[in-house]
Amino acid sequence: MKTLVCLINCRLEIFAVHFDVDVAFCTRYRTVTFPTSRCCLDAWAMKLWAKPNVRFEYPKPPLHSSTTHHQNPWLPRAAAPRPTRLRHSLTAESTNATTFHGICYVVGDNIDTDQIIPAEYLTLVPSNPAEYEKLGSYALIGLPASYETRFIEPNEMKTKYSIVIGGDNFGCGSSREHAPVALGAAGVAAVVAESYARIFFRNSVATGEIYPLESEVRICEECKTGDVVTIELAESRLINHTTGKEYKLKPIGDAGPVIEAGGIFAYARKTGMIPSQSC
Amino acid sequence: MASSSSFIANKKDLGVSAFSSTSSPFSIPKCRKSISKKIVSVMAPQQSERKPATTGSVKIAMTMTEKILARASEKPQLSPGENVWVNVDTLMTHDVCGPGSIGIFKREFGDNAKVWDREKIVIIPDHYIFTTDERANRNVDILRDFCLEQNIKYFYDIKDLSNFKVNPDYKGVCHVALAQEGHCRPGEVLLGTDSHTCTAGAFGQFATGIGNTDAGFVLGTGKLLLKVPPTLRFVMDGEMPDYLLAKDLILQIIGEISVSGATYKSMEFVGTTVESLNMEERMTLCSMVVEAGGRMGLSLLIALLSSTLRIRHLCPMNQFIVISKQGFQMCFGLMIAILFSPSVYEIDRLRLLLYSLLVETTRREAVGFALVVIYVFLASRFLSEYRLDISKLEPLVAKPHSPDNRALARECKDVKIDRVYIGSCTGGKTEDFMAAAKVFLASGKKVKVPTFLVPATQKVWMDVYSLPVPGSGGKTCSQIFEEAGCDTPASPTCGACLGGPKDTYARMNEPMVCVSTTNRNFPGRMGHKEGQIYLASPYTAAASALTGYVTDPREFLQ
Numbered sequence: 030m031k032t033l034v035c036l037i038n039c040r041l042e043i044f045a046v047h048f049d050v051d052v053a054f055c056t057r058y059r060t061v062t063f064p065t066s067r068c069c070l071d072a073w074a075m076k077l078w079a080k081p082n083v084r085f086e087y088p089k090p091p092l093h094s095s096t097t098h099h100q101n102p103w104l105p106r107a108a109a110p111r112p113t114r115l116r117h118s119l120t121a122e123s124t125n126a127t128t129f130h131g132i133c134y135v136v137g138d139n140i141d142t143d144q145i146i147p148a149e150y151l152t153l154v155p156s157n158p159a160e161y162e163k164l165g166s167y168a169l170i171g172l173p174a175s176y177e178t179r180f181i182e183p184n185e186m187k188t189k190y191s192i193v194i195g196g197d198n199f200g201c202g203s204s205r206e207h208a209p210v211a212l213g214a215a216g217v218a219a220v221v222a223e224s225y226a227r228i229f230f231r232n233s234v235a236t237g238e239i240y241p242l243e244s245e246v247r248i249c250e251e252c253k254t255g256d257v258v259t260i261e262l263a264e265s266r267l268i269n270h271t272t273g274k275e276y277k278l279k280p281i282g283d284a285g286p287v288i289e290a291g292g293i294f295a296y297a298r299k300t301g302m303i304p305s306q307s308c
Numbered sequence: 309m310a311s312s313s314s315f316i317a318n319k320k321d322l323g324v325s326a327f328s329s330t331s332s333p334f335s336i337p338k339c340r341k342s343i344s345k346k347i348v349s350v351m352a353p354q355q356s357e358r359k360p361a362t363t364g365s366v367k368i369a370m371t372m373t374e375k376i377l378a379r380a381s382e383k384p385q386l387s388p389g390e391n392v393w394v395n396v397d398t399l400m401t402h403d404v405c406g407p408g409s410i411g412i413f414k415r416e417f418g419d420n421a422k423v424w425d426r427e428k429i430v431i432i433p434d435h436y437i438f439t440t441d442e443r444a445n446r447n448v449d450i451l452r453d454f455c456l457e458q459n460i461k462y463f464y465d466i467k468d469l470s471n472f473k474v475n476p477d478y479k480g481v482c483h484v485a486l487a488q489e490g491h492c493r494p495g496e497v498l499l500g501t502d503s504h505t506c507t508a509g510a511f512g513q514f515a516t517g518i519g520n521t522d523a524g525f526v527l528g529t530g531k532l533l534l535k536v537p538p539t540l541r542f543v544m545d546g547e548m549p550d551y552l553l554a555k556d557l558i559l560q561i562i563g564e565i566s567v568s569g570a571t572y573k574s575m576e577f578v579g580t581t582v583e584s585l586n587m588e589e590r591m592t593l594c595s596m597v598v599e600a601g602g603r604m605g606l607s608l609l610i611a612l613l614s615s616t617l618r619i620r621h622l623c624p625m626n627q628f629i630v631i632s633k634q635g636f637q638m639c640f641g642l643m644i645a646i647l648f649s650p651s652v653y654e655i656d657r658l659r660l661l662l663y664s665l666l667v668e669t670t671r672r673e674a675v676g677f678a679l680v681v682i683y684v685f686l687a688s689r690f691l692s693e694y695r696l697d698i699s700k701l702e703p704l705v706a707k708p709h710s711p712d713n714r715a716l717a718r719e720c721k722d723v724k725i726d727r728v729y730i731g732s733c734t735g736g737k738t739e740d741f742m743a744a745a746k747v748f749l750a751s752g753k754k755v756k757v758p759t760f761l762v763p764a765t766q767k768v769w770m771d772v773y774s775l776p777v778p779g780s781g782g783k784t785c786s787q788i789f790e791e792a793g794c795d796t797p798a799s800p801t802c803g804a805c806l807g808g809p810k811d812t813y814a815r816m817n818e819p820m821v822c823v824s825t826t827n828r829n830f831p832g833r834m835g836h837k838e839g840q841i842y843l844a845s846p847y848t849a850a851a852s853a854l855t856g857y858v859t860d861p862r863e864f865l866q
Contacts, residue, residue: 139567139710141830148806149835151404152436152443154450155520156411160443171832198568201601202828203806204503204517205405226601227572228503232519283391283535293525293533294416302393303529 129218129240129260131191133269134180135249136172140195141202142229144171146211155210162186164207165214169193178254180215187216192258193239195222196249200229206236213238219260221267221278223247234284237292242267243279251276371539371690372606373574376514380497388538388691396428397496397513399526402482403433405501405519407450412524423458424530430462430491431455432482435802438469441809445469462489472766472799480765480800483507483733487591488767499526503598504733504827509605510590514574516604537574537603538691540565544579546699551862553743554589555735555825555845557581558596559704560696563714571601573691581698588739595734596827599711703860705823706843709831717848720858726820728755728853729834730846731762731798732805735825738771740846741797745777745785747850748792751864756856759794760814762803769800794853807835823852 150167153160168188169180181188193212199222200208209232212220219240220233233241242260248267252258256271265278281288290296297303370378374386381392401409414421423429431451436444448466455463464485466478479485483504486492494512498505501523508515518532526532542561562569575597582590597605703717730736730744741763748755763769772785780788786797804814805826812835816822819838826834829841844852847861854864 139830141828143806143828143830143832147832148808149810152441152447152809154407154411154443154447156408156415171837173831173837198571198601201567202503202830204501204505204519204598206408206501206519206521209519224568224571226568227603228517228519228598232521235519235521235525287533293521296533297525297529302531 127262129192129262131218131258132189133192133194133252133254133256133258134169134178134188134190135194135252135254135256136169136176136196136199137249138196138223139198139201140172142200142205142208143202144173145169145200145208146205147171150211151205151207153207155207155214161210161214164211165216168211168215168217189216190254191216191218192260193217193220193222194249194252194258195220196247197223199223199225200233201226202229204228204232206232209233209236209238221248221260223249230284234287235293237288240288241284242281245277245279248276371574372512372576373514373539373604374536376495376497377534377536379495380514386536388536390536391533392536393531394497394534396499396526396530396532397493398428398430398486398491398498399523400430400432400482400486400491400498400500400502400505401523402431402435402500402502403437403444403447403451404435405523406431406433406454407447408520409501409523409527410450410454412521413527416524417528421528423460423527426459427461428530429458429460429527430464430482430486430489431460432464432479432485433466434480434482434485435806436808436812437466437801438472438799438813439809439811441811444809462491464489472769478766480763480768481733481736481802483591483595484737484764484768487511487587488765499523499532504595506597506602506604507591507595507733509594509597510587512606514604517598535572537572539574539576540570540602541576541578541690541693543693543695544577544581544698545695546581546697548581548584548698549701551703551847551860551865552698552701553740553845553847554585554592555596555843556701556704556848557696557698558593558599559706559711559714559843559845560701561694562596562600562706562712563704564694565600565712567599567710567712568601569712570597570603573602575600575602575605576690577605579696581696586739588737591737592734592740596711599827703845703848703862705848705858706829708829708840708842711828711843713829716860717844717851717858718860718862720842721860723821723842723858725757725823725842725852725856725858727757727814727816727822728759728849729762729804729814729822729824729826730760730849731764731803731814732824732826733764733802734827735846735849736762736764736768738768738775740825741768741772741785742775742777743846744850745788746779747847747861747864748788748794748854749777749780749783751792751851751854753854754791754793755853757853759789759792759850759853760804761789761794761797762814763797763800765800769797772797792854804834806833810835823849823858825849 146164146167147170150164153164155161155164166181166186172180180190199220208229213236217239219242221242221244223244225241225243230241233239244267251272251274252269256269258270259268260266260278261268265280267276267278269276287293287296290299294303298305370386374388377392377394378384378386380394380397382395383392386392413423433448433451437448439445451463452465454460455465464477464479466472466475468474472478479489482500482502486498486508492498492508492511492513492515496513498508498513498515499518499522500515501518501520503517505515505517518526522532544557577590577593582593585593594605704714705717705720707713707715707720730740741761763772774784776782777785777788789797798813802808804812804816805824807815810817816835816839819836819840821840821842822834823842823844824834825844825846826841827843829843831837832839834841842858844858847865848859851859851861851864
């Protein structure tokens, strides 16, 4: 497989990769297939991060069992629509994709995975779409009573807070991937914390569920739950519209190439570690 | 294996002096010069692309973490911060994260994809087993279907939930089961979908927790992109008092560096105190490394090395041989390092042990392994070093709601408790129950609060019922527990350590205060959000059960 990497001086300064062969990548049950002609990885990557409030309606396949189903619902379907020349649509989509805008929910230090998703809900399997949604409805339900505002209203499946602002050591505790998955399924687009626990950070990057950003200062002390914020990835900053303050965010670091590729699988396919999926 | 002819080096090529396999036993040379005459070098089969000078191990010493990753990623030299693709030797998963990982594996690699190696995957259902929760039981069925389909060799299945004893394959808590079944081998890379996978670092391997997506990736490829962590070194010296256990040591360390003090780092435990700990204690030490944010914990022990080699059930020999083949590759650096390093106390002891190892076993594989392990002590670079004097330490607890909220047990003696829980991978092994039994025996009284005992695995459960407690006149742990009024030891599982489905045994369904030998005490950990959990060693937990308050075990042990 020949890959040609070239820099495109678009106003967002993002790399584009040319693929010679079909590459299909499934993330969060969304199937994106590339034509053998040129494609724009950046726009595709941004599509992954853009979180419209409307979700695609995926078919709900039965839980995998070796005896029951005939057709694997997880494999990308040949009839899936292929995006043509994405570069034309780059300008239109990119403005949404490199920024996150919404109201924020502020938590403190050392929010561990048991508070993000208590262990009693771990019987839900994230790779099953129905249980994935259910998992989202329990996000941050383990927070102690000192948090007066609930993250998700009772009887709701999604949260109205698309950005979580945390303190030190966010996501400490277990390696359960249910934690970032629950946040992502609930509708969180990005988390801005002072620092992360390593397994949680790694899981966020690998799944692509939430975008983990690190702040330079303790934003959790200056913002309040319900503030309207905008995160601009290109400029690495967070703007709190309610207080009017701007904060600098740290660059993503080593995880950057993996996030840009779209998760560990896409990164592996990009670097040639695993063969690309064939439709 | 081949004869010892390959044991003899080509001296011309290496230009080093070496050990002789025929040297007389216990002839310990006194000066370096006499060493150089007698020893014959140990050498790996020459590999064309790895000349000694390019291995890098001759020039710059790497810590054990770096060496294991270097071997696993087939690179000669690694430094902290590098991201490398590592060959995984064992992947472990359980009933909570297994179905998710399997789902991702099938989604990414295809429905008919096969795992990378059916013998390197270990699937251990342990978290939510003895429950009527349908999804939990379904998750075990998902694991079973997958194992049948992929013909996974190591699947410790359970079918009859009413009686764990009739399930011959079922083991129990994954981390203790891995060790008992011989899956923890020094020098290897073990990844598990559970944060406490770092427990296996006690065996000198790189063991760390990963999520479902990473596990799905490993299932298909057998590799993972890992970042080499810098190493924090904890030197623990001093004689371990008889009222302290490894749990107190790790609580002290976590209290020192806080729950994020070791984030992205590997923690290495060395020192005379660590040398005096047995394997189960070291597993306890390493299991809470993740509570400090650590990547992995390592305890390497020369003194225990010789006994480890003899513990067959921990290290099945055929796999042992595989490791030490790799170990040979590091022997170049070792020889030079030993010979040209400054005369440090450790080095002389290492030489002593090396000779005694040669005496005890003529298997060159064993020596190769020893050399690998010894090498770590020599001039490797650490991020920082902490020195602890254990003889001055007192029994500790971690107060709610954080493992780093450390306090002396005697300072908390006014805290009334509602129950005591002894179990989990950190505090539910045979030695932990023996320790608790020792306290009950010393006191002779009954417990004042409900005391829940959950052995980690079937083997631990059998030990509790069969092994006599020293000093008791032949009584077993279970008899002592019964006399003290504790609950009957329950079915082996992770149990209430992490709460779980509402009908889990010993789960905290109302706010109450619990002293437990588990590993985390964040809000809601054992079930109820307002529950208060005091983490403690088995000694402290047993002492607290006897008084009904958080108690220092010295009240009973002295």
